[in-house]
Amino acid sequence: MVKLRCYLRTLLLIAIGLSWFSGAMADLSDGLVAYYPFNGNAQDESGNGHHGTVYGAILVNDRFENIDSAYHFDGINDFIQISDSPSLRVTTFTISAWIYQPSYDGTVRWRWI
Ligand SMILES: [Ca+2]
Numbered sequence: 001m002v003k004l005r006c007y008l009r010t011l012l013l014i015a016i017g018l019s020w021f022s023g024a025m026a027d028l029s030d031g032l033v034a035y036y037p038f039n040g041n042a043q044d045e046s047g048n049g050h051h052g053t054v055y056g057a058i059l060v061n062d063r064f065e066n067i068d069s070a071y072h073f074d075g076i077n078d079f080i081q082i083s084d085s086p087s088l089r090v091t092t093f094t095i096s097a098w099i100y101q102p103s104y105d106g107t108v109r110w111r112w113i
Pocket residue numbers: 056057074075076077078
């Protein structure tokens with residue numbers, strides 16, 4: 001089983017794309033293994049069927065205030081689990097996501113990683 005775990009107080013948003021990276025101007029869908037826009041669920045919308053099962057994380061608004069379009073992980077045993085698959089056993093990959101990290105000074109901390 002491949003598990004995605006997050007123990008930080010974060011909002012995880014939009015997309016996690018695993019792809020072979022062949023250049024700075026590559027087509028982002030070329031080699032895409034999984035895509036999670038979190039449109040009310042953790043379904044893989046790449047067409048490859050790597051749907052996630054949510055444990056503990058709750059749907060919240062994303063950075064554009066779209067309803068139920070991001071997941072909040074409270075830092076205690078929350079994760080999204082994806083079943084193992086040969087297509088997920090890659091040695092080189094890229095993961096991209098928008099993450100919100102609460103700050104103590106009130107600044108917005110949406111970050112693209
Ligand atoms: Ca929890």
